[in-house]
Amino acid sequence: QKDAISTTIINFNNEKMEITWATSKMFPGKNVSFYYTFEEGKQKYRKTCPTYLFTQGYISGCLFKTEGNSLAFYIMNSNGSEVLFSKKLKSDFYIKPNRPENVTFFWKDDTVTVTCNKPERGVRCLRLELQYKSKFDKGWQSRTSKCCRVGEQGFDPxxxxxxxxxxxxxxxxxxxxxxxxxxxxxxxxxxxxxLDSCDDEIKAQSNTVILISCMMTLLLMIFILLILLCKWQRLQKSVMPTIPDPKYIFTDLFNDHNGNFQEWIDKTDHVVVQSKLEYEELECIIEEENQQIEKKKSDKQEPREKIFSFSEATENNHPKAAQNACLMPTFNNMVSFAGLQNVVNDDMYVML
Structure with a gap:
């Protein structure tokens, strides 16, 4: 019997037992057999291993059903005539629990509480461990509490x-x-x-950054285009000044005469001459009134003197003639331009 043999014993949730050993070191080049028995059973005879485990073609372990707490197992030679190793133990000191079932997360502000279903056996010997990390943490952070509820706070939403x-x-x-x-x-x-993964957060942030960048680029391009448009309009006005459309200046030529210049000029000639006569008549009347006021003032201060002027002479001798002199302009010449007869007055303006 070899007491120095190293074995690994696992009781899976008190349902199945797995016992393994390093066969290449303990029994190099040899196959062995495995027997076990539970003292709580009615029949305490040795049972042959129902399921062998192999490593490189040699038996390296056994898997069998857990039938009690007190276990004795034997590693023997291939024909079962010699015991190579034996051991007695309490199987419930080697229990490996199953995964927690129905795990639920509860969030409230910055606190997270995790719960799970209670196992059927051995609850007092169990602890629920919670581990968490963010993408900014280098390693896992752990929190352990009694089964089956654990909470932690300080989470950044x-x-x-x-x-x-x-x-x-x-x-x-x-x-x-x-x-x-x-x-x-x-x-x-x-x-x-x-979330499916924390990569979703990175993608969401990346999409937000890309969207903001695109919007800022678009606004910048619109701003630059507006500036270029203003510059172009100024350049266009300085290089190619706008030529006014005559239809907006001579509205009556196009609206009343349909662009007939001869018809429009004949009508305009009568209007301009009449306006000129009315203006000169008003000017003569104002000049006559001013001279009468000056004459009254001179009669009171000095002896009356004879003042000869064209206006007074005509007023004293022929009042109507003076009035006609103001109304009728003196025409000097007639100017012909493109077949049209135009009058030139004393001020050298062409009367259309």
């Missing part, structure tokens, strides 16, 4: 966190080996929202 939970056996009061369950599937949360 703007960050995405990875969570995982498992059940652990208490050492050494319940287990001689520190066995924990496998980790429950990792989940990703951000402010009470379940």
């Amino acid at each position: 703007r960050k995405c966190y990875s969570f995982r939970v498992r059940l652990k056996r208490i050492v050494p009061s319940c287990n001689v080996v520190d066995y924990s369950s496998d980790w429950e599937a990792e989940t990703f949360w951000m402010n009470s929202t379940l």
Whole structure:
């Protein structure tokens, strides 16, 4: 019998037992046999291993059903005539629990509470462990509490966190080996929202940055185009000044005469001459009134003198003639332009 043989013993949730050994070191080039018995059973005879485990073609372990707490097993030679190793143990000190079931996350402000279903056996020996990290954390942060509820606070609602939970056996009061369950599937949360992965947060932020960048680029391009448009309009006005449309200046030519210049000029000639006569008549009347006022003033201050002027002479001798002199302009010449007869007055203006 060899007491120095190293074996690994696992009781899977007190349902199945797995015992393995390093066969290449302990029994190089040899095949062995395995027998076991539970003292609580009615029949305490040795049972042959129902399921062998192999490593490189040699038996390296056995998998069998857990039938009690007190276990004795034997590693023997291939024909079972010699015991190579034997051991007695309490199987419930080697329990590895199953994964937690029905894991639920509760979020409230910055606090997260995780719960799971209670196992059927050994609840007092179990602890629920919660691990979490954000993309800014280098490693996992852990929090352990009694089964089956654990809480932690201080979570930033703007960050995405990875969570995982498992059940652990208490050492050494319940287990001689520190066995924990496998980790429950990792989940990703951000402010009470379940995500497929924390990459979604990065993608969402990237999409937001891209959208903002595109909008800013578009606004900048519109601003530059407006500036260029203003510059172009100024350049166009300086290089190619706008030519006024005559139809907006001579509205009556196009509206009343349909662009007939000869008809329009004949009508305009009568209007201009009449306006000129009315203006000169008004000018003569004003000049006559001013001279009468000056004459009254001179009669009071000095002896009356004879002042000869064209206006007074005509007023004293022929009042109507003076009035006609103001009304009728003196025409000097007639100017012909493109077949049209135009009058030139004393001020050298062409009367159309």
